[in-house]
Amino acid sequence: xxxxxxxxxxxxxxxxxxxxxxxxxxxxxxxxxxxxxxxxxxxxxxxxxxxxxxxxxxxxxxxxxxxxxxxxxxxxxxxxxxxxxxxxxxxxxxxxxxxxxxxxxxxxxxxxxxxxxxxxxxxxxxxxxxxxxxxxxxxxxxxxxxxxxxxxxxxxxxxxxxxxxxxxxxxxxxxxxxxxxxxxxxxxxxxxxxxxxxxxxxxxxxxxxxxxxxxxxxxxxxxxxxxxxxxxxxxxxxxxxxxxxxxxxxxxxxxxxxxxxxxxxxxxxxxxxxxxxxxxxxxxxxxxxxxxxxxxxxxxxxxxxxxxx
Amino acid sequence: xxxxxxxxxxxxxxxxxxxxxxxxxxxxxxxxxxxxxxxxxxxxxxxxxxxxxxxxxxxxxxxxxxxxxxxxxxxxxxxxxxxxxxxxxxxxxxxxxxxxxxxxxxxxxxxxxxxxxxxxxxxxxxxxxxxxxxxxxxxxxxxxxxxxxxxxxxxxxxxxxxxxxxxxxxxxxxxxxxxxxxxxxxxxxxxxxxxxxxxxxxxxxxxxxxxxxxxxxxxxxxxxxxxxxxxxxxxxxxxxxxxxxxxxxxxxxxxxxxxxxxxxxxxxxxxxxxxxxxxxxxxxxxxxxxxxxxxxxxxxxxxxxxxxxxxxxxxxxxxxxxxxxxxxxxxxxxxxxxxxxxxxxxxxxxxxxxxxxxxxxxxxxxxxxxxxxxxxxxxxxxxxxxxxxxxxxxxxxxxxxxxxxxxxxxxxxxxxxxxxxxxxxxxxxxxxxxxxxxxxxxxxxxxxxxxxxxxxxxxxxxxxxxxxxxxxxxxxxxxxxxxxxxxxxxxxxxxxxxxxxxxxxxxxxxxxxx
Numbered sequence: 001x002x003x004x005x006x007x008x009x010x011x012x013x014x015x016x017x018x019x020x021x022x023x024x025x026x027x028x029x030x031x032x033x034x035x036x037x038x039x040x041x042x043x044x045x046x047x048x049x050x051x052x053x054x055x056x057x058x059x060x061x062x063x064x065x066x067x068x069x070x071x072x073x074x075x076x077x078x079x080x081x082x083x084x085x086x087x088x089x090x091x092x093x094x095x096x097x098x099x100x101x102x103x104x105x106x107x108x109x110x111x112x113x114x115x116x117x118x119x120x121x122x123x124x125x126x127x128x129x130x131x132x133x134x135x136x137x138x139x140x141x142x143x144x145x146x147x148x149x150x151x152x153x154x155x156x157x158x159x160x161x162x163x164x165x166x167x168x169x170x171x172x173x174x175x176x177x178x179x180x181x182x183x184x185x186x187x188x189x190x191x192x193x194x195x196x197x198x199x200x201x202x203x204x205x206x207x208x209x210x211x212x213x214x215x216x217x218x219x220x221x222x223x224x225x226x227x228x229x230x231x232x233x234x235x236x237x238x239x240x241x242x243x244x245x246x247x248x249x250x251x252x253x254x255x256x257x258x259x260x261x262x263x264x265x266x267x268x269x270x271x272x273x274x275x276x277x278x279x280x281x282x283x284x285x286x287x288x289x290x291x292x293x294x295x296x297x298x299x300x301x302x303x304x305x306x307x308x309x
Numbered sequence: 310x311x312x313x314x315x316x317x318x319x320x321x322x323x324x325x326x327x328x329x330x331x332x333x334x335x336x337x338x339x340x341x342x343x344x345x346x347x348x349x350x351x352x353x354x355x356x357x358x359x360x361x362x363x364x365x366x367x368x369x370x371x372x373x374x375x376x377x378x379x380x381x382x383x384x385x386x387x388x389x390x391x392x393x394x395x396x397x398x399x400x401x402x403x404x405x406x407x408x409x410x411x412x413x414x415x416x417x418x419x420x421x422x423x424x425x426x427x428x429x430x431x432x433x434x435x436x437x438x439x440x441x442x443x444x445x446x447x448x449x450x451x452x453x454x455x456x457x458x459x460x461x462x463x464x465x466x467x468x469x470x471x472x473x474x475x476x477x478x479x480x481x482x483x484x485x486x487x488x489x490x491x492x493x494x495x496x497x498x499x500x501x502x503x504x505x506x507x508x509x510x511x512x513x514x515x516x517x518x519x520x521x522x523x524x525x526x527x528x529x530x531x532x533x534x535x536x537x538x539x540x541x542x543x544x545x546x547x548x549x550x551x552x553x554x555x556x557x558x559x560x561x562x563x564x565x566x567x568x569x570x571x572x573x574x575x576x577x578x579x580x581x582x583x584x585x586x587x588x589x590x591x592x593x594x595x596x597x598x599x600x601x602x603x604x605x606x607x608x609x610x611x612x613x614x615x616x617x618x619x620x621x622x623x624x625x626x627x628x629x630x631x632x633x634x635x636x637x638x639x640x641x642x643x644x645x646x647x648x649x650x651x652x653x654x655x656x657x658x659x660x661x662x663x664x665x666x667x668x669x670x671x672x673x674x675x676x677x678x679x680x681x682x683x684x685x686x687x688x689x690x691x692x693x694x695x696x697x698x699x700x701x702x703x704x705x706x707x708x709x710x711x712x713x714x715x716x717x718x719x720x721x722x723x724x725x726x727x728x729x730x731x732x733x734x735x736x737x738x739x740x741x742x743x744x745x746x747x748x749x750x751x752x753x754x755x756x757x758x759x760x761x762x763x764x765x766x767x768x769x770x771x772x773x774x775x776x777x778x779x780x781x782x783x784x785x786x787x788x789x790x791x792x793x794x795x796x797x798x799x800x801x802x803x804x805x806x807x808x809x810x811x812x813x814x815x816x817x818x819x820x821x822x823x
Contacts, residue, residue, distance in 0.1 A: 059607035098605055098733045100657065100740035100792075143665050188669035191686060193676055197418035199686070200336035242446065243428045244676045245744075 760806020
């Protein structure tokens with residue numbers, strides 16, 4: 001139901017830098033002792049959602065909209081290991097009905113991305129594998145049990161991701177598979193109904209699995225454009241009942257597709273980022289369309305020539 | 310080195326995956342086995358609610374303890390105890406906490422399951438659930454707060470009368486407990502009293518099932534299944550033989566029939582009203598020079614059970630209710646109204662996290678067991694610590710739930726007599742921290758329920774009286790913090806609730822149980 005089911009970091013393509021850079025989703029690396037930091041603004045909205053599998057609108061919600069600003073940084077610990085941190089501020093509101101909007105600092109996430117191995121496949125094809133492990137945790141005491149307006153789910157999450165990247169000259173294909181375990185959360189009430197009555201304020205949050213495929217063209221060190229498709233689903237969770245409100249432990253599935261692009265601004269160290277995503281299918285989620293725009297700046301503390309891993 | 314990295318990540322992923330094997334059982338409050346401090350063997354003379362006398366409903370004389378049939382029944386217990394499984398042990402732990410408690414929980418669960426407003430038709434009208442077709446959408450019932458309050462009251466009151474009758478008959482027939490008739494039989498749950506015919510546990514179950522089938526007609530199979538589980542568990546426990554259970558079930562159902570007859574004529578069936586009724590409420594408010602309530606939903610939804618104020622209550626008669634109807638809320642045109650509206654807006658604009666917590670803790674809105682269900686949950690957790698007998702459990706819950714049913718009747722009478730608007734109707738800039746209820750503002754239902762519940766519970770467990778009053782005040786204020794009620798609504802509602810709770814206390818002082 002929510003726009004950003006897990007920290008924005010995992011959803012948006014970000015930071016730019018010569019040759020390397022990047023988010024914890026892609027197959028690019030910041031070189032050793034380089035740091036890249038910046039801000040991304042994201043806007044998303046929906047006016048239809050899936051209540052279970054039923055696609056509907058709701059005149060007492062109208063259009064849901066979410067604005068977010070995320071601060072992020074990526075540091076090259078060495079040429080094969082990056083540390084990526086991010087922290088979003090989120091504002092959610094609805095255009096109809098009387099429910100008050102919510103805003104605040106969401107979850108801090110930190111991930112380590114390790115280059116694992118590379119193989120030359122012949123005919124100019126090469127394969128690269130990487131692994132990501134990270135955590136995220138709420139930094140403010142926002143309300144989780146107020147969907148769709150809650151700015152997050154309040155769980156502390158651990159996630160692991162495998163990234164496989166096949167490159168042929170300037171073309172590349174990246175496949176990722178992610179698994180996220182989410183801690184139980186505590187809500188403000190002492191009983192809630194899922195498919196049965198639960199007495200207590202603790203909610204088990206289903207795990208999340210995500211697969212993603214990117215196809216892209218990298219024109220030069222700091223210019224690329226890519227198409228991506230992503231399927232996310234919770235392992236378990238329950239459906240929203242007819243005309244009920246959503247709940248953090250709902251079964252939430254999403255299939256979406258979009259475009260990412262990056263423009264380096266010459267030798268200034270600045271890069272611009274942009275993305276657009278469109279939801280094709282879902283379950284207990286809003287059919288959101290999102291756009292993002294970011295600016296990042298990279299600095300090299302190493303004073304060395306970069307060597308691509 | 311790179312292979313090592315890969316295996317490192319694989320190991321991490323496995324460790325994380327192993328952590329996702331989770332217990333799928335729902336969260337439950339852990340209740341101890343019910344081990345009554347007093348058997349209340351004199352409860353056969355307690356004042357009943359609908360029964361004119363404890364033996365108004367007949368119970369057949371049991372077979373003698375020397376009869377062959379009875380010996381076979383004892384053998385059934387022994388056979389069950391020898392074959393006891395893990396599942397049986399879980400059932401003993403569950404039902405052993407008390408059948409009045411467990412049927413109250415089952416009722417709360419059904420209320421939460423059915424407490425969902427209907428979706429509008431394409432033409433903007435709303436379908437009305439029908440008890441003739443409960444399983445087709447819109448499901449019957451929509452167990453909103455008035456419906457739920459009445460459901461809790463009828464089930465608890467019927468259980469109470471049935472258990473008074475059961476106590477009367479146990480003392481009359483004096484059939485010894487199975488463990489006395491056959492010393493090989495173990496008592497797997499604590500037993501109060503010396504006699505088992507008819508079983509008090511199954512009497513309470515029979516009464517609950519009969520009423521809940523009326524109130525939740527789509528749940529027949531579920532309820533009968535739960536009843537069989539309850540009966541089988543009680544026989545296994547060694548506290549009753551099958552004929553004790555059968556007699557209890559029949560007694561429970563027969564007493565419930567009296568309450569069902571009352572329920573069919575208490576006017577609850579016509580509380581939805583007609584478009585002409587709704588128009589009249591609006592016209593009355595306009596005639597008084599006020600702005601009438603208008604639904605803030607799209608499309609506009611008819612008000613929730615506008616004629617519920619006409620339902621006949623258990624403690625407060627209609628004439629007294631109308632006579633004691635609260636004075637009007639501040640006029641829309643008054644300075645006081647403007648001040649109260651400004652106060653609501655201020656809370657909405659500057660809600661703290663703690664205020665959000667309070668609003669959501671007491672919200673008890675769509676999809677929940679409603680405010681009366683919340684007070685039942687609070688009561689049950691405290692009653693469990695008091696080691697009440699089953700009949701005293703039923704009596705205390707009956708007093709609590711009759712007071713809350715009467716609270717909602719009086720509250721709905723005021724709401725629809727005055728038909729005044731919610732704050733966000735007058736000032737659309739006021740945003741709410743919880744769902745806006747679809748009925749007029751004055752008086753606050755939460756406050757009325759809570760005033761009644763806290764007053765009665767404080768009488769039952771005096772050492773908790775201050776805590777209950779503090780809870781009631783917080784529940785009441787939650788509606789102001791949530792920006793859905795004015796201060797007049799909550800203060801007047803609380804006072805109404807306290808006066809209705811006092812009626813329940815007066816009954817408690819004279820029903821023979823104290």
